[in-house]
Amino acid sequence: MENSSQSAQVPNGGENSRPIDKLTGFEVNERFERLSQKLDVFNRASWDEGIRSAKVREFFESYFTDLAKFRPVEGFTHRDFALRNASWYVADFTADMFEATDDRKEGFLDTYTMLRPGASVPPPEQTPERNASDVKRAAKFLGADLVGICELDERWVYTHNFSRMKLEEKPLALPEGLGWVVVIANEMDRGAIETVPSALSGSATGQGYSRDIIALLSLTAFIQNLGYRAVASLNDTALSIPLAIQAGLGEYGRHGLLITREFGPRVRIAKIFTDMPLVADKPASFGVRQFCEVCGKCARSCPPKAIPFGDPEEGPLTISNLKGVRKWTVEPEKCFKFWTNQGTDCSICIRVCPYNKDYSKLVYRIGRWLSGTGLRKLMAWLDDLLGYGKRRSPKSWWGRS
Amino acid sequence: MENSSQSAQVPNGGENSRPIDKLTGFEVNERFERLSQKLDVFNRASWDEGIRSAKVREFFESYFTDLAKFRPVEGFTHRDFALRNASWYVADFTADMFEATDDRKEGFLDTYTMLRPGASVPPPEQTPERNASDVKRAAKFLGADLVGICELDERWVYTHNFSRMKLEEKPLALPEGLGWVVVIANEMDRGAIETVPSALSGSATGQGYSRDIIALLSLTAFIQNLGYRAVASLNDTALSIPLAIQAGLGEYGRHGLLITREFGPRVRIAKIFTDMPLVADKPASFGVRQFCEVCGKCARSCPPKAIPFGDPEEGPLTISNLKGVRKWTVEPEKCFKFWTNQGTDCSICIRVCPYNKDYSKLVYRIGRWLSGTGLRKLMAWLDDLLGYGKRRSPKSWWGRS
Numbered sequence: 001m002e003n004s005s006q007s008a009q010v011p012n013g014g015e016n017s018r019p020i021d022k023l024t025g026f027e028v029n030e031r032f033e034r035l036s037q038k039l040d041v042f043n044r045a046s047w048d049e050g051i052r053s054a055k056v057r058e059f060f061e062s063y064f065t066d067l068a069k070f071r072p073v074e075g076f077t078h079r080d081f082a083l084r085n086a087s088w089y090v091a092d093f094t095a096d097m098f099e100a101t102d103d104r105k106e107g108f109l110d111t112y113t114m115l116r117p118g119a120s121v122p123p124p125e126q127t128p129e130r131n132a133s134d135v136k137r138a139a140k141f142l143g144a145d146l147v148g149i150c151e152l153d154e155r156w157v158y159t160h161n162f163s164r165m166k167l168e169e170k171p172l173a174l175p176e177g178l179g180w181v182v183v184i185a186n187e188m189d190r191g192a193i194e195t196v197p198s199a200l201s202g203s204a205t206g207q208g209y210s211r212d213i214i215a216l217l218s219l220t221a222f223i224q225n226l227g228y229r230a231v232a233s234l235n236d237t238a239l240s241i242p243l244a245i246q247a248g249l250g251e252y253g254r255h256g257l258l259i260t261r262e263f264g265p266r267v268r269i270a271k272i273f274t275d276m277p278l279v280a281d282k283p284a285s286f287g288v289r290q291f292c293e294v295c296g297k298c299a300r301s302c303p304p305k306a307i308p309f310g311d312p313e314e315g316p317l318t319i320s321n322l323k324g325v326r327k328w329t330v331e332p333e334k335c336f337k338f339w340t341n342q343g344t345d346c347s348i349c350i351r352v353c354p355y356n357k358d359y360s361k362l363v364y365r366i367g368r369w370l371s372g373t374g375l376r377k378l379m380a381w382l383d384d385l386l387g388y389g390k391r392r393s394p395k396s397w398w399g400r401s
Numbered sequence: 402m403e404n405s406s407q408s409a410q411v412p413n414g415g416e417n418s419r420p421i422d423k424l425t426g427f428e429v430n431e432r433f434e435r436l437s438q439k440l441d442v443f444n445r446a447s448w449d450e451g452i453r454s455a456k457v458r459e460f461f462e463s464y465f466t467d468l469a470k471f472r473p474v475e476g477f478t479h480r481d482f483a484l485r486n487a488s489w490y491v492a493d494f495t496a497d498m499f500e501a502t503d504d505r506k507e508g509f510l511d512t513y514t515m516l517r518p519g520a521s522v523p524p525p526e527q528t529p530e531r532n533a534s535d536v537k538r539a540a541k542f543l544g545a546d547l548v549g550i551c552e553l554d555e556r557w558v559y560t561h562n563f564s565r566m567k568l569e570e571k572p573l574a575l576p577e578g579l580g581w582v583v584v585i586a587n588e589m590d591r592g593a594i595e596t597v598p599s600a601l602s603g604s605a606t607g608q609g610y611s612r613d614i615i616a617l618l619s620l621t622a623f624i625q626n627l628g629y630r631a632v633a634s635l636n637d638t639a640l641s642i643p644l645a646i647q648a649g650l651g652e653y654g655r656h657g658l659l660i661t662r663e664f665g666p667r668v669r670i671a672k673i674f675t676d677m678p679l680v681a682d683k684p685a686s687f688g689v690r691q692f693c694e695v696c697g698k699c700a701r702s703c704p705p706k707a708i709p710f711g712d713p714e715e716g717p718l719t720i721s722n723l724k725g726v727r728k729w730t731v732e733p734e735k736c737f738k739f740w741t742n743q744g745t746d747c748s749i750c751i752r753v754c755p756y757n758k759d760y761s762k763l764v765y766r767i768g769r770w771l772s773g774t775g776l777r778k779l780m781a782w783l784d785d786l787l788g789y790g791k792r793r794s795p796k797s798w799w800g801r802s
Contacts, residue, residue, distance in 0.1 A: 078524040082626030083539050089622040090615050123479040137800050138484050141590060142608065189542060207543065207619075214491050214615055218608075221490040225483030399538050 016324065018153065023283035024245045025252060025327075029314070032324030034155060037162040037236060038169050041320050041332035047167045051333065059340040063088060075198025075394035076343070084199045084344060087206030091234075094213050122227030128277040131226075135182055135278070138222045143215035144184035145267070146260060148247030148281045152179050152273065156239040174237055178229060178273040180280075183240070183247040184219065185260060185267040186211040188350070190358060193266055194392035196351050202344040208268030209234065216270040228276035239322075240269040248281035251288035255298040255307050255349040256330040259288045261368070264355030287372025288355070292328070295380040297389065298349040306334035307349060352389035354380060417725065419554065424684035425646045426653060426728070430715070433725030435556060438563040438637060439570050442721050442733035448568045452734065460741040464489055476599025476795035477744070485600045485745060488607030492635075495614055523628030529678040532627075536583055536679070539623045544616035545585035546668070547661060549648030549682045553580050553674065557640040575638055579630060579674040581681075584641070584648040585620065586661060586668040587612040589751070591759060594667055595793035597752050602795075603745040609669030610635065617671040629677035640723075641670040649682035652689035656699040656708050656750040657731040660689045662769070665756030688773025689756070693729070696781040698790065699750040707735035708750060753790035755781060 016032040037043060044051045045060070063085055070081045126134075132149055139147035160169035192204035216232045223230035231237075241258050245251060249269075250260035257265040261284075299307040307330050315321040315329040322329075339345050350356055354371065357364040371379045383389070417433040438444060445452045446461070464486055471482045527535075533550055540548035561570035593605035617633045624631035632638075642659050646652060650670075651661035658666040662685075700708040708731050716722040716730040723730075740746050751757055755772065758765040772780040784790070 078520065079527075079535055079627060082520065082623055083542070085626050086539065086619045086623035087543060089619045119479065119483065126480075133800055134480055137798075138487065141484070141593070141604065142488065143612070192542070203542065210615060210619065211544070214611060217494075218487045218490045218611065222483055222487035225486050226480060397538075399534055 016155070018155075020153070020246055020283065023285075024242065025289055026242065027312075027314075027326035028155065029324045029326070031314075032155065032322070034157065034159045035239070035320075035322055036160045036169055037158040038160065039320050040162070040235075041336045043162045043164070044320065045336070046164055051336070053340070055340045056336075059343060062343055063092070070199070075195055075200050077199075079398070080199040080203075080394060081344075084202040084206060087203040087210060089206075090210035091206060091213055094217075119225055119227035122276075126226060128279050131276050132279040134226075135219070135223065135276070139182070139184055139215065139219050142218040142222065143186070143211060144219065145187045146185040146249050146262060148183050148244070148249045149278050150181050150183065150243055150246035150248075150280050152181050153243065153246060156242045158237060158239075161236060172237065174231060174273060175229065178231060178275050180274050180276060180278045181238075181243050181247065182219070182223075182272040182274060182278070183244045183249055183269065184212065184215055184271070185244060185249055185258070185263075185269045186215065187263045188266045188268060188347075190266060190356070191392070191397050193347055193351050193356070195394040195397050196347045196391065197342055197344075198394045199344045200394045200397060201347055201351075204266075204347065205268070205345055212268050212270040216272065220272050223272065223274050223276050226276070228274055230272050230274040230276065232270070232272055234270050237273075238271070240271055243271055244269050245283055246280075248284050251283075251285055252327065253288060253298070253353065253355070254292040254296065254328045255302075255353065256328060257350070257353075259353070259355050261286055262359060264357060264359075265350045265353045266356050286368065287376065291354070291371045291376045291380065294377045295354060295383075297352050297354060297380065297384065301348055301352040301389070302335075303346075303348065304334040304338040306331045306338070351391070354383040354388065356389065417556070419556075421554070421647055421684065424686075425643065426690055427643065428713075428715075428727035429556065430725045430727070432715075433556065433723070435558065435560045436640070436721075436723055437561045437570055438559040439561060440721050441563070441636075442737045444563045444565070445721065446737070447565055452737070454741070456741045457737075460744060463744055464493070471600070476596055476601050478600075480799070481600040481604075481795060482745075485603040485607060488604040488611060490607075491611035492607060492614055495618070520626055520628035523677075527627060529680050532677050533680040535627075536620070536624065536677070540583070540585055540616065540620050543619040543623065544587070544612060545620065546588045547586040547650050547663060549584050549645070549650045550679050551582050551584065551644055551647035551649075551681050553582050554644065554647060557643045559638060559640075562637060573638065575632060575674060576630065579632060579676050581675050581677060581679045582639075582644050582648065583620070583624075583673040583675060583679070584645045584650055584670065585613065585616055585672070586645060586650055586659070586664075586670045587616065588664045589667045589669060589748075591667060591757070592793070592798050594748050594752050594757070596795040596798050597748045597792065598743055598745075599795045600745045601798060602748055602752075605667075605748065606669070606746055613669050613671040617673065621673050624673065624675050624677050627677070629675055631673050631675040631677065633671070633673055635671050638674070639672070641672060644672055645670050646684055647681075649685050652684075652686055653728065654689060654699070654754065654756070655693040655697065655729045656703075656754065657729060658751070658754075660754070660756050662687055663760060665758060665760075666751045666754045667757050687769065688777065692755070692772045692777045692781065695778045696755060696784075698753050698755060698781070698785065702749055702753040702790070703736075704747075704749065705735040705739040707732045707739070752792070755784040755789065757790065 014030040016028045045056050070078045136147050161172050163170045186208050188204040188208040192201050195201050220230045220232040244258050250258045253259040259265050299309045308328055312327045314326045316323050317329050317331050320332045415431040417429045446457050471479045537548050562573050564571045587609050589605040589609040593602050596602050621631045621633040645659050651659045654660040660666050700710045709729055713728045715727045717724050718730050718732050721733045
């Protein structure tokens, strides 16, 4: 694993590979095909007999119904589910508001971002450099923990959106000419994630998305107010993770998640497509790829064994995976089945990841640096030895009561 | 002013006074009358010829229109207004969504909080103590910077709501039996407030309300999910400041604003009315009343002289003020006229207030403590001498671009 300089050597994938792949580590070959949103495992739950079941329906309904699923097990009690569903409240009402009228769902938020007219023309002083600087300043102010910029890379854009009403593909709603992507990410609560498996830990997911949405909608309004076109997007329209990596927000981990310097894998991502002239950030490595090669803690800790143990391989493993990309690939079917069995989403791979640390503390910043050196194997071993990533009692999260 | 022990002596106001007034410092007498929302200066702008003008209409429209009002003056440029309006985005779309169908506006958010059914009955383990502890834990998690609890005090509840469609009073929509109030407050951005007067500083107001709304809606959903009734409210239905003080969030300042220990006057408030059995917090003093008596910096700094210089007096000064309460009372007409003249809201009194400090720093926590001692006059003098509260250049807020 020390000869992992291979991660810098990306074979030529013909017309499907791009220079930026050398920096992101994705190896894209001639068999590459863009994905349709229909194949996302959450959308498959609505039409694919292999996924869809009474349990799956129950799972989705538990987010809206009278908390019928809570049980007298710590972390899955009434108040745990009450908080989990409350944390999704903002995400839900924004995602659902235009479902009936526009057949839109799962975060395609352009309907909101078109509620107010923006400015008709941008001011002359707005250069690409100043736009990039202003949009980042505004993003932080409006509630984004992380922000980065990349050029639109069509490879990660879905071929089609999916209609949950008609259960069929529909044309992609993204307008032409939006050549830039502003990617934001928001931290998920560390304490709640520590309690996974629990309904309580699902609150960190909902709260992460709700925080994303507020920053996303406001920032989109800012860009429009400056006089440009902008479309807000959550998990629809394009794959967020490769765009986030290209925008310099972090690296790709064995568990298939974005690993950021600031919060490790403990983030939720959103993005804005815009025609605002910008300056792209560069993908930045701090040694995640090589660390994941020697660590494998997430793969060992995943109850349904949905995370691969070996080297990055060419997918797909299932129809939900990208074709013709060599990378670590999780099996979403195993993953999602585990969620539905326990009645809430799972974040065990986030909890146990050695990059899930509180980096406001110097000792962890030093640890992060060492994990990017030849000592990475020792660091992975120490992480286990010192008991990091263990589950915390949900009751203790709630405090004295 | 050193003999200000009078602030603890609240004369008996007959049936209008309450024991808690001894702790909050409000002196309520037999002439007290509850206010109607119609008399709020923002609502008066829609019906009162003394307030309403072309400039006022322009002022409100500038938040939604094509930024026609920006000008080539630092702090009032296109990007400053673009950010100000973006920061209001979430507050606007939640407040406006039911304006046309339900004649609701200005933050009465019960329509949202009724979108999802809560639980039908609370779990038996939820005692008032545990409810109070859980609701505070959930509030912090869901994005509230501060949270406190008080009993409903009808004196601060409006007699009527106001219909902006019909320009007349309408019955108060608050259901019976909601005997508790959970009050939350969110910090406004310090850097943006430093730039006031500017359109940029108005972004701190919008962002404060947007953050309030997210925490408010989610927390209301949490209470409902636990099995209780809960109604979310922003600036409608009741006066937020006396409720916030009764809930222990801070003290009343000369500028008529809540002064919190954590952020001084730099907060926006929201509240939830609920029948969830709770335990009330106590109003807590850290010497604000006595400090405001000797300071008066806000009164000296207010361009339209809307803030009083002298001792607390019995109102009202205008129809927007409470009758029969002895306290510092601002003149909302002068205040609001200044806003409309400059085309955005003003927060100069927040900027200059000696309690507007970054209390994460030890030196300011020491200063806050000294301001509550016999050295308060020296502290007020030092605050001026050291140049605190000066305006910062909006350009520097935006950074290098």
